[in-house]
Amino acid sequence: MTPFEYVSVLISLILGLGIAVILTGLARIIKRWETVVPYGPFFVWIVLVFVLHIQEWWDTYQLMNWTTWSLTVFLFVILYPILLFILANLLFPVKWRVPLDLKAYYFSICPKFFFFTICLALTAVLQNLFLLDYSLEEQPVQLGVIILFSILLIFRTKRAWVHYAISLGLLLLLIGNLVFAPQQLVAR
DSSP: OHHHHHHHHHHHHHHHHHHHHHHHHHHHHHHTTGGOOOOOOHHHHHHHHHHHHHHHHHHHHGGGGOOOHHHHHHHHHHHHHHHHHHHHHHHSOOOOOOEEEEHHHEEEEEEEHHHHHHHHHHHHHHHHHHHHHOOGGOOOOHHHHHHHHHHHHHOOOOOOOHHHHHHHHHHHHHHHHHOOOOGGOOOO
16 A cells, blocks of 8 residues: 555545535535525535535645655645545535524524635645645645635625625536546646
8 A cells, every 4th residue: 555545545544534514514504405505605615615626636636656754744635635524514404403404504604604714715726835835826725715704704784685796606616627628627
């Protein structure tokens, strides 16, 4: 077993747990659909966090050629999947009220969710800088997310159009990245 195979097991396990949380939470919403008050940005965030889990699992393959791992580097690498798992858990309430007003729930978790989104983007920037040798100039999306969500966290706006615009904008950015950067989708 190579060092990469060894460390990728725990990374995959954490990502798998996050995906299970998302799918289970979504299934619970579908089961109780008649008692759910839907809210668009909430569902967009479910899609975004789900795809980020898959993308992280896919991107982890870039580390395959590393032959030497230290516990410090491993803890640094595993921080991103841990933050994704936290985001997945924040998306779904522990106690389900009837009716489940997803707009009210969304706004109740927004500050925490946005804080961990900032932590996720900051972790991505640091990993890209120190592990993958990207420059800051090569990371405009991550830096933009840090700035945007910091502003949202400071001002705590509850204007629905802002949350629709941000969630849909990020979804379009993700789709654009998948369409216009297909070389990232190939494992070699």
